[in-house]
Amino acid sequence: xxxxxxxxxxxxxxxxxxxxxxxxxxxxxxxxxxxxxxxxxxxxxxxxxxxxxxxxxxxxxxxxxxxxxxxxxxxxxxxxxxxxxxxxxxxxxxxxxxxxxxxxxxxxxxxxxxxxxxxxxxxxxxxxxxxxxxxxxxxxxxxxxxxxxxxxxxxxxxxxxxxxxxxxxxxxxxxxxxxxxxxxxxxxxxxxxxxxxxxxxxxxxxxxxxxxxxxxxxxxxxxxxxxxxxxxxxxxxxxxxxxxxxxxxxxxxxxxxxxxxxxxxxxxxx
Numbered sequence: 001x002x003x004x005x006x007x008x009x010x011x012x013x014x015x016x017x018x019x020x021x022x023x024x025x026x027x028x029x030x031x032x033x034x035x036x037x038x039x040x041x042x043x044x045x046x047x048x049x050x051x052x053x054x055x056x057x058x059x060x061x062x063x064x065x066x067x068x069x070x071x072x073x074x075x076x077x078x079x080x081x082x083x084x085x086x087x088x089x090x091x092x093x094x095x096x097x098x099x100x101x102x103x104x105x106x107x108x109x110x111x112x113x114x115x116x117x118x119x120x121x122x123x124x125x126x127x128x129x130x131x132x133x134x135x136x137x138x139x140x141x142x143x144x145x146x147x148x149x150x151x152x153x154x155x156x157x158x159x160x161x162x163x164x165x166x167x168x169x170x171x172x173x174x175x176x177x178x179x180x181x182x183x184x185x186x187x188x189x190x191x192x193x194x195x196x197x198x199x200x201x202x203x204x205x206x207x208x209x210x211x212x213x214x215x216x217x218x219x220x221x222x223x224x225x226x227x228x229x230x231x232x233x234x235x236x237x238x239x240x241x242x243x244x245x246x247x248x249x250x251x252x253x254x255x256x257x258x259x260x261x262x263x264x265x266x267x268x269x270x
Contacts, residue, residue: 045121052122055115059095061204068126073098080192081129082120084145087188089116102172103195130191130201137207138187150218151209155200164220169196180219181216 057066059128063074070076077084088094120132145181153162159175161167166177173196178186190210193199198208 006083038086042223048118048121049125051115052118052120055111056122060119063096067124077123077126079129080123080125082124082132083188084118084131084192085123086116086132087185087192087194089119091185092193103174106176119156130188133184133191134185134189138183138211138214140183140218143208143211143215145212145219147209148212148214150179151205151213152216159197164217177216181217183218186214186217187211205256 006108056068058065060074060077061143063075065069065071065074068077070078080088090113091108091113092109093104095110096104109116115134122251124131152164155163159167160178161175164178175196187210190200190205190213202206205213229264
């Protein structure tokens, strides 16, 4: 017993106990940690990146460079993130044709969602960027539509019109109509700022406020087919309304003036 007490009082006793505890803890973790699942996830991610790289070399490298570094035909993709890929490819804007004019339009996409995910995985491996949002991020259920309308009118209506019907920009460019656009793609556009649009990261526009904007756009789109005021002239505001008034209103006045002049001339002859 005296020998055991003496060993306990030894200066290295605490260090030995600590080493033993760490060894036991490490062994237990190695035995019970889900290493196989983590390894499987890593393997799946590696395969997705490899397949995405193959798709990239066929459909994207001619403009964006062999390693996404960009060229005179297309910008660098390093750091744009998976959300930008999901938006651009998912809406059919990419791959772009060389003759599409001042702005790349939305069109039918040529990739499946699985292939888009693989492309996104490869582009993400080139540099960190915004991730593809989950359904919870952009689901408009329970969002504040009124708040979303305030944000949209402040930050978006100058280009997209307050009714999200789109509008013309300079040099042949335009802000597209948002009618029928999927909530996920609206959210991704706010995240990444495609083409002429500025980006609104979470530091500028928090995730909840993005959801509010998505809810507002969905509400506006739903009401455009049931305009309580009758013919809405596309919901484009005073420009189309003024043009309508100018053509038909002034045209009617001219027609009346001609009719009156003709009647007066006929009366004088008789």
